Amino acid sequence: xxxxxxxxxxxxxxxxxxxxxxxxxxxxxxxxxxxxxxxxxxxxxxxxxxxxxxxxxxxxxxxxxxxxxxxxxxxxxxxxxxxxxxxxxxxxxxxxxxxxxxxxxxxxxxxxxxxxxxxxxxxxxxxxxxxxxxxxxxxxxxxxxxxxxxxxxxxxxxxxxxxxxxxxxxxxxxxxxxxxxxxxxxxxxxxxxxxxxxxxxxxxxxxxxxxxxxxxxxxxxxxxxxxxxxxxxxxxxxxxxxxxxxxxxxxxxxxxxxxxxxxxxxxxxxxxxxxxxxxxxxxxxxxxxxxxxxxxxxxxxxxxxxxxxxxxxxxxxxxxxxxxxxxxx
Amino acid sequence: xxxxxxxxxxxxxxxxxxxxxxxxxxxxxxxxxxxxxxxxxxxxxxxxxxxxxxxxxxxxxxxxxxxxxxxxxxxxxxxxxxxxxxxxxxxxxxxxxxxxxxxxxxxxxxxxxxxxxxxxxxxxxxxxxxxxxxxxxxxxxxxxxxxxxxxxxxxxxxxxxxxxxxxxxxxxxxxxxxxxxxxxxxxxxxxxxxxxxxxxxxxxxxxxxxxxxxxxxxxxxxxxxxxxxxxxxxxxxxxxxxxxxxxxxxxxxxxxxxxxxxxxxxxxxxxxxxxxxxxxxxxxxxxxxxxxxxxxxxxxxxxxxxxxxxxxxxxxxxxx
Amino acid sequence: xxxxxxxxxxxxxxxxxxxxxxxxxxxxxxxxxxxxxxxxxxxxxxxxxxxxxxxxxxxxxxxxxxxxxxxxxxxxxxxxxxxxxxxxxxxxxxxxxxxxxxxxxxxxxxxxxxxxxxxxxxxxxxxxxxxxxxxxxxxxxxxxxxxxxxxxxxxxxxxxxxxxxxxxxxxxxxxxxxxxxxxxxxxxxxxxxxxxxxxxxxxxxxxxxxxxxxxxxxxxxxxxxxxxxxxxxxxxxxxxxxxxxxxxxxxxxxxxxxxxxxxxxxxxxxxxxxxxxxxxxxxxxxxxxxxxxxxxxxxxxxxxxxxxxxxxxxxxxxxxxxxxxxxxxxxxxxxxxx
Numbered sequence: 001x002x003x004x005x006x007x008x009x010x011x012x013x014x015x016x017x018x019x020x021x022x023x024x025x026x027x028x029x030x031x032x033x034x035x036x037x038x039x040x041x042x043x044x045x046x047x048x049x050x051x052x053x054x055x056x057x058x059x060x061x062x063x064x065x066x067x068x069x070x071x072x073x074x075x076x077x078x079x080x081x082x083x084x085x086x087x088x089x090x091x092x093x094x095x096x097x098x099x100x101x102x103x104x105x106x107x108x109x110x111x112x113x114x115x116x117x118x119x120x121x122x123x124x125x126x127x128x129x130x131x132x133x134x135x136x137x138x139x140x141x142x143x144x145x146x147x148x149x150x151x152x153x154x155x156x157x158x159x160x161x162x163x164x165x166x167x168x169x170x171x172x173x174x175x176x177x178x179x180x181x182x183x184x185x186x187x188x189x190x191x192x193x194x195x196x197x198x199x200x201x202x203x204x205x206x207x208x209x210x211x212x213x214x215x216x217x218x219x220x221x222x223x224x225x226x227x228x229x230x231x232x233x234x235x236x237x238x239x240x241x242x243x244x245x246x247x248x249x250x251x252x253x254x255x256x257x258x259x260x261x262x263x264x265x266x267x268x269x270x271x272x273x274x275x276x277x278x279x280x281x282x283x284x285x286x287x288x289x290x291x292x293x294x295x296x297x298x299x300x301x302x303x304x305x306x307x308x309x310x311x312x313x314x315x316x317x318x319x320x321x322x323x324x325x326x327x328x329x
Numbered sequence: 330x331x332x333x334x335x336x337x338x339x340x341x342x343x344x345x346x347x348x349x350x351x352x353x354x355x356x357x358x359x360x361x362x363x364x365x366x367x368x369x370x371x372x373x374x375x376x377x378x379x380x381x382x383x384x385x386x387x388x389x390x391x392x393x394x395x396x397x398x399x400x401x402x403x404x405x406x407x408x409x410x411x412x413x414x415x416x417x418x419x420x421x422x423x424x425x426x427x428x429x430x431x432x433x434x435x436x437x438x439x440x441x442x443x444x445x446x447x448x449x450x451x452x453x454x455x456x457x458x459x460x461x462x463x464x465x466x467x468x469x470x471x472x473x474x475x476x477x478x479x480x481x482x483x484x485x486x487x488x489x490x491x492x493x494x495x496x497x498x499x500x501x502x503x504x505x506x507x508x509x510x511x512x513x514x515x516x517x518x519x520x521x522x523x524x525x526x527x528x529x530x531x532x533x534x535x536x537x538x539x540x541x542x543x544x545x546x547x548x549x550x551x552x553x554x555x556x557x558x559x560x561x562x563x564x565x566x567x568x569x570x571x572x573x574x575x576x577x578x579x580x581x582x583x584x585x586x587x588x589x590x591x592x593x594x595x596x597x598x599x600x601x602x603x604x605x606x607x608x609x610x611x612x613x614x615x616x617x618x619x620x621x622x623x624x625x626x627x628x629x630x631x632x633x634x635x636x637x638x639x640x641x642x643x644x645x646x647x648x649x
Numbered sequence: 650x651x652x653x654x655x656x657x658x659x660x661x662x663x664x665x666x667x668x669x670x671x672x673x674x675x676x677x678x679x680x681x682x683x684x685x686x687x688x689x690x691x692x693x694x695x696x697x698x699x700x701x702x703x704x705x706x707x708x709x710x711x712x713x714x715x716x717x718x719x720x721x722x723x724x725x726x727x728x729x730x731x732x733x734x735x736x737x738x739x740x741x742x743x744x745x746x747x748x749x750x751x752x753x754x755x756x757x758x759x760x761x762x763x764x765x766x767x768x769x770x771x772x773x774x775x776x777x778x779x780x781x782x783x784x785x786x787x788x789x790x791x792x793x794x795x796x797x798x799x800x801x802x803x804x805x806x807x808x809x810x811x812x813x814x815x816x817x818x819x820x821x822x823x824x825x826x827x828x829x830x831x832x833x834x835x836x837x838x839x840x841x842x843x844x845x846x847x848x849x850x851x852x853x854x855x856x857x858x859x860x861x862x863x864x865x866x867x868x869x870x871x872x873x874x875x876x877x878x879x880x881x882x883x884x885x886x887x888x889x890x891x892x893x894x895x896x897x898x899x900x901x902x903x904x905x906x907x908x909x910x911x912x913x914x915x916x917x918x919x920x921x922x923x924x925x926x927x928x929x930x931x932x933x934x935x936x937x938x939x940x941x942x943x944x945x946x947x948x949x950x951x952x953x954x955x956x957x958x959x960x961x962x963x964x965x966x967x968x969x970x971x972x973x974x975x976x977x978x979x980x981x982x983x984x985x986x987x
Contacts, residue, residue, distance in 0.1 A: 182919055
């Protein structure tokens, strides 16, 4: 992904002229290496879901480039992209809305096979059963409908559908956010196993930092359409550079008795600004406790602040500041 | 919002143009009877018929006829002259409008006053005996066609023909300025007949909407605040449930103002609807055109009013 | 003396698929100025328990038995008319999704004024003033303008603050918060939790906090009840629950959460299986199908909620010694749990 931009126009007026745009994604660049698990984390409105759809070319970018396996697919028409869809699959968040309730589960999982040319019904069925078993579903339930399954099982159906073509890249958009804690762990383990078995490259999107850290090798933190920090999982959590990352980490309550003994000070005030009118220069400056004049005037570039560690900030967090935040966790 | 209205009005004009053109085309392609022949009456000679044709301009090519019509319409608001009786279509329609308005508005009031409370009562106790019987009755009322209900009501209640001589007979309509008492009396049965199906339909819709709304989270919050149940249903529930109903009602009224045809025919009310019916029977193109345009105008206007109203009722809706 | 006591509450609903036993014998107590956390996953019965306190589950198909004692009166048997005086004024409730929980067609200020004027005979102007003050006190900027906002015109965090303002406008003794931060971003969640803490300290309100997030419980609650399939499986003070829990389900929950404050684990340790149907509840101990340590008695009979230590109640057939030693071995395997 290079300088990727996706704006959604808001049209008003007599001639439906564009009066404003939703700056969903505003110039982000990152690479995902083969076999790696890349995490994209951020709160609502940060653009991570839009990014997910750009990676899989469900959306075309307003500008910028998407290069897959050496080929620039940003402008390709849908016809040309279709064969690629064998290799790039997506798992969605809502296990209730992403499965067609009128189709039996076996058909849902087998659909990608059918669409990409596997006409032999029996071959499809065999493969579907194989996949169902692999994800922990009973192949006998081939003919059941989605509403007969629990949330966790439906998510497994979604995963089965995604892996049935043996893709190379899977983009998982909040795959466990709608699940209970005990089921979440099962599904995350399943994803990890599948990833290791199939040598998948995984782009994992979530708002839950602990989940992202658990699953991912490298993580990009997004805020209002930009990547503010990009680092390996361990570095990110041990020493966040960007104040927003620090604030995010300090905001997560940890399930320990220790957490109760201290009163946490909340680091961030206010709400996330609207992506229609993002703040100038550094988008985070309106809520950043370290903001100075330069932050309002000059946008900090995403650059290296340490080994395998990139952040877009004029005043990244020092060790001492990170410790102060950690004590508040 | 202003830009939105202007845009809608422009589209409305386009739509009306299309409607008038289509009516013209249909009449030209599928004439039911030659109007010149009809007008000529009995003992018509071919030369008389031809004469009438020329008089009415029927010998001109199709697009010329349309163009002339359009010119008259836009510049003088002239809807032409009836082939049948040479009267100005415009004046014929306007003179009949009060009757149609009487039928429509009265029917509207009756169906809202019956339908909505019935729907509310059913929604409060869903699946109770009261609910089931009311909704069952509603189904019957929707299924019975207007001409059936109308004739039955005339048979039962009309002066002169009915078993119980309570209300005005068919054809007894007079304008309200002439005799308010008789005006009212002549409209009771038409109102009830017209309202029956609509009331039933609105009762079902109100019931459905209210049941859905009562399951919403904000109703739970209203209860959690300690509001009395009458407030919870009457203010919080109805406000949300009735918004789509009010807008639907606007559309239905718009439709009916174009002529509640069946009702006017059964009860012999001199309204626009009956005029339209006569026009069709007589292949009276200008009259047909006129009533169709009128009907279309009311529908389009009602649509616009209703959409604007919706923006006021539902603060989440914004037009640009 | 407890402020609110729930005694052996049973709530079931007759549906087309059968009788759903949402709550089966829950006994809990809330002391004044304390925060009780009820934690559980979906289907645990935590929300139904909370909503039953103020009678929001009184549907035609519901059967509610047991007692809920407040101020010397039993709320379960209380006629709804009397209960309405308590709702909003003495016991207030806030819900998970503030967008759907506020009426979309009425302005926010109006909805709060309505809450005030339902219980107090206050002229409109005075109520408006109080509302604006309440909005200010929960940290909503420009409260005079926000008074006229519609819910969809506010951000998620602001909406939840407005709901809190509405709930606390009449200074209730008890605030029941049903998953108040689940629908919010994590930074906003932190703000809202801090707000609840501040309000609790300022007004001395007792709080029942329902959540599925153990981290939130750790931060906010004095005492915790862990619910599963309509029952309380463990009840303890916060410190105890996180340092020495005694129920396999609690252990399972703590183990299965990925942690930020500890090194990455290879794989998570999930609880096997899925939550049970509330129509066909498993025989014996409701948790036994998913429990790695099921003793033979668990298949036949349901354990009682028994005190294993003062103030620490556990519903399990395993003996106290067995549980303690199992916990110790778990700690050795997963030091992160300390």
